[in-house]
Amino acid sequence: MSVTRNVLWIAPYPADPKAHAAPWITSLAKALSLSGQIKLTILSTSSSISSSTLEFEKDGYRVILLKVLPPKWEIVTLYLFRILALRRWLKNNQMSYDLVHVHGTEHQFELASVGLKRPTVVSIQGILFRYLKALPETFSSKKLIWLLGSVYERWGIRKHKHFVCRTHWDSAAIRSLNPTARIFVGWEMIRTDFFVEEGNNFEEKSNVLFLGGLNSIKGIAEALYVFDAVVQNDDLTLVIFGDGSVKDLNALIQRKQLANLKVGVNVFHKGRASADQIVKEML
Structure with missing residues (x-):
């Protein structure tokens, strides 16, 4: 009982x-x-x-x-x-x-x-x-x-x-x-929204998804440094979800002098997103 x-x-x-x-x-x-x-x-x-x-x-x-x-x-x-x-x-x-x-x-x-x-x-x-x-x-x-x-x-x-x-x-x-x-x-429980049965029909893509926004403590500077180093030789796209703005992202890239990163070309900031939006991006 x-x-x-x-x-x-x-x-x-x-x-x-x-x-x-x-x-x-x-x-x-x-x-x-x-x-x-x-x-x-x-x-x-x-x-x-x-x-x-x-x-x-x-x-x-x-x-x-x-x-x-x-x-x-x-x-x-x-x-x-x-x-x-x-x-x-x-x-x-x-x-x-x-x-x-x-x-x-x-x-x-x-x-x-x-x-x-x-x-x-x-x-x-x-x-x-x-x-x-x-x-x-x-x-x-x-x-x-x-x-x-x-x-x-x-x-x-x-x-x-x-x-x-x-x-x-x-x-x-x-x-x-x-x-x-x-x-x-003990790990945190992940929202059920992320466990959607979608089959195996995934497209082959070269995208990187970063969910920490422009928060320095989440590691955005380190992520941009690495992406700047590898994007020279590969056709990659970096998508950022979370706090901050396109203006803030541009300013950060210029301040860090990351010459290979172009906002709107190979780096995109999409702001805060719902679970559904993140799932669609992950797919």
Whole structure:
């Protein structure tokens, strides 16, 4: 006889019930809800809701949003309002759940969930204290925000006991701060949109698809350097999906002096895309 478990996620989630959170959040949440063995609640924060809390149902799971300050005031108050709002809610409601699963350490969720009486596990997404080293700018608002976040992140990682990581890299980052941590290795769930039966009628093409946009941390500069080196001798096309624009791409290519790359000829930036658009491009 199967037992239904009450599971609480603390994860980033949009205030609009019609909007979609990060795909690894929504895909796994929907799959777990359909299993019939998990009763899932997602706890998150938002500055755009009008009441102190907002609750709604989505794809078989429940979402609870707590009202927090607008982003600029969040920074001024060092995110303490958000952290305390989450801690108060967790203190009053944690015993209703069999497990608390924290998604990511970028939003102080790991700090708000330290010391709970229920079993708690933290999934690692981005790692701010590592990412700081890769930010190209000397000073920026992003760097300031990440610096503050990394202070909280380090403290929270040291205090938690259980983590879910995907690679040796993030596992090593956790162990550098918390040598006794218990680490479970688990990949994110990929959206079902990418598993479409299309047969074997694929055209032979010489295209390269890059899904990181123009985000420096995703490796766009390295990808362009390599493509510039190989495109001299091959008829290749590089297609980029993600943040940024054609203007930004042109500026990056000129700044890096990549003479073999021509935007609109052998390099294309198509912006952000839906899963369906990415599937079509992959085919």
